[in-house]
Amino acid sequence: MLDSKALIEIRRHLHQFPELALKEYATSKYIRHIIGNFKQEYLEIRTIEQLPTATLVYVKGSNPKRTIGYRCDIDALPVTEKTGLDYQSKNDGCMHACGHDIHMTVALGILNYFSEHQPKDNLVFFFQPAEESENGGKLAYELGVFEGKWCPDEFYGLHDNPQLPAGSIGCRLGTLFAGTTEVNVTLKGKGGHAAYPQLANDMVVAASEYINQVQTVVSRSIDPIQSGVITFGKLSAGTIRNVIAGEARIEGTIRGLTQTMIEKIDSRLKAIGQGIAISFGCEVEVELNQGGYLPVENNPELTKKFIDFMQNNNQVDFIETAPAMTGEDFGYLLHKFPGTMFWLGVEDSSQLHSDTFTPKEASISKGVKAIIQFIEFRMSNK
Incomplete structure (x- = not known):
């Protein structure tokens, strides 16, 4: 079995060579190399032609009553690393700033154990590309990857959390992560000379009014007991100070803890766009793209079993956590299969994506041990 030293070596290699969504060729090659060194008696490795950086591994159970799925994500972010570590990223402008190198290493540690200790139930490990963008989980599902013996009866996955103690496990019933939707708003009016505003239709003013009106959506259209976030991070308009802008573009994101809430926010943003178009006599196009980033809603029955096990395991530091507004495309798979996502504490003063x-x-090692113990407990469960 991979010991702590070997796991850290794997993690540091992965950390040095991060790759962006759907470009994780070296990463997937390395993952397959590591798995190829495991005992193969119970394993079957599968690749997907239409999703070439994905890797699935089937572990044959000795007396299976179910198939348990375990997913980890493998892509990195377009971030230039400034940690100064000896093993920091060698790929310029790319970093495992969300900790997917930790995710992969934990998954490999779990898989290594079950390659040497045949599980009772069948297991399916999914090393998923494109979590940070391009919704790799949705892509895999739509390609029919999870069919036949590759179809999990239940699915599990983790995300690391720098705010929790190293090796601790965090989880909650209900929604763990918010769903996210990209928002792009394009406003088209008429450009003109700054001295003759009456002959133009200023889209800087129209865009500003749209942004101001949207600020009331969360405060006045959403149940205050629940939570939602609308952030516009980019506004583009105009070319020079003395020319009225005839076009503007706003880009942002919606976060909501339920799909119903996200859809309500979507409808309000569209309605406000229609109102601005009438008020300013301009064209307003509101484009909403959620893709596979649905809320991560944990299955009540399976998550209760998971929490009860972790709480009663004296080798695990379990923490019940609040929902987070971060997004995760595992939410899409949890809308297709019952399952649970949970936190692994990694204790750092810097935040995810920094x-x-x-x-x-x-x-x-603590994460590997806790998850192996849970899977073995789950396999002993009716």
């Missing part, structure tokens, strides 16, 4: 994110490597 260029100085440095998760504590002591979390890896």
